[in-house]
Amino acid sequence: MKKSIFRMITPVFLGLAMLTSCGNEQNSGNNETKTEFKVYGNCGMCEKTIEGSLNGQNGIHEADWNKDTKMITVTYDPNVLDENRIKEKIAGVGYDTDSHKAKDEVYNSLPDCCQYDRP
Ligand SMILES: [Cu+2]
Incomplete structure (x- = not known):
């Protein structure tokens, strides 16, 4: 009896260990x-740059920007970073939000097609 319970629980522990080893932060619950x-942005290339500034970063689960609506949806771990930090990262690759502006030199270095009308 004990053995069969152990056999059922072991894969769960392995799964948790894999999940926690992916992030550097301790996983305190499912956050x-x-x-x-x-x-602000224009095209599919903007999409790659904007999403690329977030996806793969510590604490970011998924970032998805829509070039038609200009809206980004980000799922993230609030223990690791906050919305302010997310907007800073986006501004860091040249893209404005209503509260965080990219530096002019970063914006100016974007490809011509990506130089969106700034707010
Ligand atoms: Cu673009």
């Missing part, structure tokens, strides 16, 4: 927050 806000 996931979703936010949505506007990011």
Whole structure:
């Protein structure tokens, strides 16, 4: 009886160990927050740059920007970073939000097609 319970529980522990080893932060519970806000941009290349500034970063689960609506949806771990930090990262690759502006030199270095009308 004990053995069969152990056999059932072991894969769960392995799964948790794999999940926690992916992030550097300790996983205190299942922490996931979703936010949505506007990011100024033009095209599919902008989408790659904007999403690329977030996806793969510590604490980011998923970032998805829509070039038609200019809205980004980000799911992230609020223990690791906050919305302010997310907007800073986006501004860091040249894209404005209503509260965080990219530096002019970063904006100016974007490809011509990506130089969106700034707010
Ligand atoms: Cu673009």
